Amino acid sequence: MSRVLPYPLLTASLLAMWLLLNGTSVGQLLLGTAIALAASRLMVALQPSKPRLKGWYLLPKLVAIVVADIWRSNIAVARLILRRDQSRRMSGFIVVPLDLRDPTGLAILACIVTSTPGTAWVEYSSTESKLLLHVFDLVDEAYWIDLIKSRYERLLLDILT
Template sequence: MRRLIPYPLMMASLLLMWLLLAGFTVGQFIVGIGVALLAGQGLAALHPASPRLRRWDLIPKLIGIVLYDIVLSNIEVVKIIVTGDRRGRRAGFVNIPLELRDPIGLAILSVIVTSTPGTAWMDYDSSRSTVLLHVLDLVDEEAWVDTIKDRYEFLLREIFE
């Protein structure tokens, strides 16, 4: 059964999303099951690494911080766009040194940074362990370094390393 349904939670979530988007009919249920089975088999063929979580208890804290930062960032970006106030504002790039080495932790950090409006993960240099971020409103580079390292990287290191 494990070979047919290698990722049951992911496949059930995909089926549910399919039904929410396409409608709850018998035909869509059958098609959704087919899509979920194909997606599960495709993912199994990639042999993804299983995350090793050291501290499950910090995950809700990380989620709360990220959601809070996303809401604040949305408000700031809307202010910039609606008011058109560009005085003293400049977009730019920031190089941030990272101590985080876990690939899954790095992937999650990239999702966090990119999902926060006004920032984008541009490049990761594994030889120097630095990430290049693009920031819409770059006022203080050191503040961005501190934000990434203290708010996100620290918790991700605690969770994964």
């Protein structure tokens, strides 16, 4: 089974996304299946490590937190941009020390941070395990470090280790 479907979740996700984007018909189902199978087989050449989910039951909690944070950040950034007095806003860079070392966890954290408006993952030093983060409206550096570590990193560590 693993030769035909080396990454079954990837195949199913790609097929579902294909059908959502292109509509459901027999032709789209066949074409989407072919593309999803081919993409899954091509992933074997990249040899990504398969993550071991210890706390898989925490995934819905993480997704809910990320969706809520993205929603709130969209509103906060829109208010900052539309505000007339731009002199009070101050962007900046902060360094966040991370305990997370798993490549999959770091990739998920990068997606979370970058998809949240007002923040951007700039650089990660694997030797020092430090993240350089850009914040659009940097008021309190300690707040952002605590937010990344306690809100996202802790959950990712619980899920992946």
